[in-house]
Amino acid sequence: MIKQSVIENVLEAALSTGGDFSEVFIEDKFANELTLQSGKIEQSISGRDFGIGIRIFSGLQSIYTYTNDFSEEGLLAAAKRAALAIKGGTTGTIQPLKKEIITPIHNIIILPNSVEHARKATIMRQANDIARNYDERISQVKVRYLDEEQHVLIANSEGKFVEDTRIHSRLALQATASEGKEMQTGFYGPGAHAGFEFIENLNLEHYAGEAARIAVTMLHADECPSGKFPVIIDNEFGGVIFHEACGHGLEATAVAKNNSVFANRIGEKVAPDIVTYIDDGTLPNEWGSLNIDDEGEKTRKNILIENGILKGYMIDKFNARRMNAEPTGSSRRQSYRFNPTSRMTNTYIAPGTSTPEEIIAATEYGIYAKYMGGGQVNPSTGDYNFAVMEAYIVKDGKIDRPVRGATLIGNGAKTLQLVDRVSNNLAHGAGMCGSISGSLPVNVGQPMIRVSEMTVGGTKGE
Numbered sequence: 001m002i003k004q005s006v007i008e009n010v011l012e013a014a015l016s017t018g019g020d021f022s023e024v025f026i027e028d029k030f031a032n033e034l035t036l037q038s039g040k041i042e043q044s045i046s047g048r049d050f051g052i053g054i055r056i057f058s059g060l061q062s063i064y065t066y067t068n069d070f071s072e073e074g075l076l077a078a079a080k081r082a083a084l085a086i087k088g089g090t091t092g093t094i095q096p097l098k099k100e101i102i103t104p105i106h107n108i109i110i111l112p113n114s115v116e117h118a119r120k121a122t123i124m125r126q127a128n129d130i131a132r133n134y135d136e137r138i139s140q141v142k143v144r145y146l147d148e149e150q151h152v153l154i155a156n157s158e159g160k161f162v163e164d165t166r167i168h169s170r171l172a173l174q175a176t177a178s179e180g181k182e183m184q185t186g187f188y189g190p191g192a193h194a195g196f197e198f199i200e201n202l203n204l205e206h207y208a209g210e211a212a213r214i215a216v217t218m219l220h221a222d223e224c225p226s227g228k229f230p231v232i233i234d235n236e237f238g239g240v241i242f243h244e245a246c247g248h249g250l251e252a253t254a255v256a257k258n259n260s261v262f263a264n265r266i267g268e269k270v271a272p273d274i275v276t277y278i279d280d281g282t283l284p285n286e287w288g289s290l291n292i293d294d295e296g297e298k299t300r301k302n303i304l305i306e307n308g309i310l311k312g313y314m315i316d317k318f319n320a321r322r323m324n325a326e327p328t329g330s331s332r333r334q335s336y337r338f339n340p341t342s343r344m345t346n347t348y349i350a351p352g353t354s355t356p357e358e359i360i361a362a363t364e365y366g367i368y369a370k371y372m373g374g375g376q377v378n379p380s381t382g383d384y385n386f387a388v389m390e391a392y393i394v395k396d397g398k399i400d401r402p403v404r405g406a407t408l409i410g411n412g413a414k415t416l417q418l419v420d421r422v423s424n425n426l427a428h429g430a431g432m433c434g435s436i437s438g439s440l441p442v443n444v445g446q447p448m449i450r451v452s453e454m455t456v457g458g459t460k461g462e
Contacts, residue, residue: 001026001028001151001153001163002026002052002070002075002153004097004155004161006072006075007024007097007153007155007161008094008097009072009076010022010024010054010075010076010079011023011024011079011094011155011156011157012094012157013076013079013080013083014054014055014056014079014080014082014083014157015056015083015091015092015094015157016080016083016091017083017084017086017087017091018058018086018087018088018089018090018091019056019057019058019063019083019086019089019091019092020057020058020059020089020090020091020092021056021057021092021156021157021158022054022055022056022057022079022092022094022156022157023054023055023056023154023155023156023157023295024052024053024054024153024154024155024156025052025053025054025055025152025153025154025294025333025336025340026051026052026053026152026153026154026336027049027050027051027052027053027150027151027152027335027336028048028049028050028150028151028152029048029049029050029148029149029150029151029335030046030047030048030113030148030149030150031045031046031047031048031049031146031147031148031149032044032045032046032112032113032117032120032145032146032147032148033045033046033144033145033146034117034120034121034124034144034145035142035143035144035145036121036124036125036128036141036142036143036144036145037140037141037142037143038140039125039128039132039141041121041124044117049335050068050070051066051067051068051335051336051337052066052067052068052070052075052078052336053065053066053333053336053337053338053339054066054067054075054078054079054082055339055340056082056083056085056086057318057321058086058088058089059089059321060321060322061086061089062318062339063082063083063085063086064082064339065078065079065081065082066078066336066337092157093157094157095157095158095159096159097155097159097160097161098159098160098161099161099162099163100160100161100162100296102162102164102291102292102298103291104165104291105282105284105289105291106167106193106194106284106285106289106291107194107284107285108167108194108195109194109195109196109197110195110196110197110200111149111167111195111196112147112148112149112167112169112195112196113147113149114196115196119196120145120196120199121145123145123171123199123200123202123204124143124145124171126204127141127143127171127173127204127207127208128141128143128208130204130205130208130209130212131173131175131208131209131211131212132212134175134208134209134212134213134216135177135212135216137177137178137179137216137219138175138176138177138212138215138216139176139177139178139183140175140176140178141173141174141175141176141208141211141212142173142174143171143172143173143174144170144171144172145170145171145172145199146168146169146170146171146172146191147167147168147169147170147196147199148166148167148168149165149166149167150165150166150167150168151163151164151165152164152165152166152294154292154294154295154296155296156295156296160296162292162296164290164291164292166193166290166291167193167194167195168191168192168193168194168287168441169191169192169194169195169196169198169199170189170190170191170192170287170430170441171189171190171191171199171202171207172187172188172189173187173188173189173207173208173211174186174187174211175187175208175211175212175214175215176215177212177215177216177218177219178219179219179220182219182220183219184214184215184216184218184219184221184404185214185215186210186211186212186213186214186215186216186217186218186371186389186390187211187214187373187389188207188208188210188211189430189431190202190207190430191287191430191441192285192286192287192430193285193286193287193288193289193290193441194285198285214371214389214390217390217402218389218390218402218404221391221401221402221403221404222393222401222402222403222404223403223404223405223458223459224367224388224391224403224404224405224406224456224457224458224459225393225403225456225458226456226457226458226459227455227456227458228453228454228455228456229365229366229367229453229454229456230363230365230366230367230394230450230451230452230453230454231366231367231368231369231408231450231451231453231454231456232359232360232363232366232367232368232369232394232421232448232449232450233369233372233446233448233449233450233451234356234368234369234370234371234448235423235425235426235427235445235446235447235448236427236428236429236445236446237371237372237429237431237444238369238371238372238429238444238446238448238449239347239348239349239428239429239444239445239446240372240375240386240429240431240444241372241375241384241386241408241412241415242277242347242349242412242415242416242444242446243344243347243431243433243442243444244375244377244384244386244412245377245382245383245384245410245411245412245413245415246262246277246382246412246413246416247279247344247347248260248344248377248379248435249261249262249379249382249412249413250262250277250279250304250313250314251313251314251330251341251342251343251344251435252313252314252315252316252319252320252322252323252325252330252341252342253316253319253341253342253343253435253436254379254380255313255319255323256319256322256323257322259379259380260379260380261381261382261412261413262310262313262413265310266310266311266312267309267310268309268310269308269309269310270305270308270309270310270413270416270417271305271308271416271417271419272308272417272419272420273307273308274307274308274352274419274420274421274422275305275307275308275349275416275419275422276303276305276306276307276349276350277303277304277305277347277348277349277350278301278302278303278304278347278348278349278350279301279302279304279314279330279344279345279346279347280299280300280301280302280345280346280348281293281299281300281301281329281330281345281346282299282300282301283346283428283443286346286428286443287346287428287430287431287441287442287443288344288345288346288347288430288440288441288442288443289345289346289443290332290345292329293316293329293330293331293332293340294331294332294333294340295316295317295327295331295340297317297327297328297329297331298329299329299330299345300328300329302314302328302329302330305416312328313325313328313342314328314330314342314343314344315327315328315330315342316330316331316340316341316342317331318341319341319342328342330342330343330344330345331343332345332437332440333437333438333440334437334438334439334440335438337438338436338437338438339436339437340437341435341436341437343433343435343437343440343442344433344442345442345443346428346442346443346445347442347443347444347445348426348428348443348444348445348446349419349422349426349445349446349447349449350422350426351422351423351424351425351426351447352421352422352423352424352447352449353422353424354421354422354423354424355423355424355425356423356425356448358421358423359421359423359448359449359450360394360397360398360399361397361398362397362421362450363394363397363450364395364396364397365393365394365395365396366393366394366450367388367391367392367393367394367403367406367454367456368391368392368393368394368399369388369390369391369406369408370389370390370391370392371388371389371390372386372387372388372389373386373387373388373389374386374387375387375408377412381411382411382412382413382414383410383411383412384408384409384410384411384412385407385408385409385457386407386408387406387407388406388407388408390402391403391404391406403458405458405459406456406457406458407456407457407458408454408455408456408457409454409455409456409457410454410455415451415454418451418452418453418454419449419450419451419452420450420451420452421449421450422447422448422449423447423448423449424447425447425448426445426446426447427445427446427447428443428444428445429443429444429445430442430443431443431444
């Protein structure tokens with residue numbers, strides 16, 4: 001990308017006013033996005049983005065800047081401008097850069113950028129047809145195809161010099177069902193850290209069919225009752241609640257500033273024995289996985305909560321200074337335009353010993369949240385509310401009638417304490433997570449779980 005000698009000069013210039021650590025992040029990214037609606041490709045966008053981020057530490061002070069000027073003169077000027085924000089301090093020394101060779105954990109077979117758009121559009125039309133043909137009440141189908149090929153080079157004053165290539169592919173399917181004045185939507189968005197082979201091997205009958213089925217099922221569902229009930233949350237994207245309400249609270253971004261209910265609680269009991277919560281960036285080809293994080297550290301399996309005991313946090317290099325801790329391979333950023341910080345990769349509740357059938361059979365009355373929708377959370381308190389895309393009443397140990405308009409309301413730390421059943425059917429769901437370092441691909445996951453009591457917002461009293 002850029003000569004090693006130039007990078008060394010930039011790192012040195014960044015420390016010229018008293019910084020003790022400097023870093024260069026170089027990114028070259030290719031992306032494609034196609035949108036199909038009403039059976040036609042309505043949008044096709046392809047682009048390339050190239051830039052360099054420069055970061056400087058001086059004790060607990062951090063300076064970040066970025067530029068698209070990759071000439072040596074331009075990079076040195078950017079580094080010196082950033083360095084002017086550093087006053088005093090002990091100037092760090094530059095260690096000789098030593099290139100690291102990483103062993104990729106993701107098998108990439110077909111680079112998406114090598115595949116013509118017509119081949120991608122064919123699969124999108126197939127998914128469209130499957131969803132439309134599911135039921136005559138399907139009035140609209142929207143299919144989005146996305147791929148991204150990101151090349152990064154990370155070097156720092158401690159001698160790190162490492163390169164990586166990340167490939168992401170995703171197909172997002174949305175179906176709308178209409179009848180009279182009623183309208184409901186269903187969504188499914190499988191994605192992977194993989195090439196075009198992932199898209200070609202997708203079970204379109206399942207994913208497109210599920211998006212359509214959800215929409216049709218919810219079309220004439222009863223209104224959801226409101227109150228406090230046991231709630232069964234299904235596997236896969238059901239993990240979004242704990243991603244938002246607990247996962248963010250376990251990131252050093254919040255913990256280091258004591259802006260988390262989990263701060264300073266290592267070793268404490270924060271959940272029942274049956275709950276183990278993990279963030280693992282090493283899962284092969286999973287949507288949130290990486291070979292290395294955006295500081296060049298190898299990703300790893302971080303056990304955050306083990307058998308109910310808080311064991312650790314997700315920590316980036318800068319917040320490690322604040323916490324007097326070691327980084328955990330958890331530093332991420334959307335692009336060179338963002339200062340990196342601690343973020344999740346693939347975060348999930350580990351499987352338990354119950355079966356889904358046992359959990360349902362053991363529930364006399366409650367709500368079954370099959371597919372979760374979007375939501376909001378206050379990261380400093382863990383208070384959340386989430387919409388349920390597909391929900392059912394559970395009655396006398398059986399799944400009864402579908403209900404719509406369900407919202408789950410609560411506090412993440414408290415909800416965690418109320419998990420009383422964990423199933424054995426762990427699965428992951430792909431999503432995008434937004435925070436101060438941008439929007440990132442992450443997996444959320446869990447087996448089916450039961451929370452003994454949750455506040456359910458609905459429009460029907462029962």
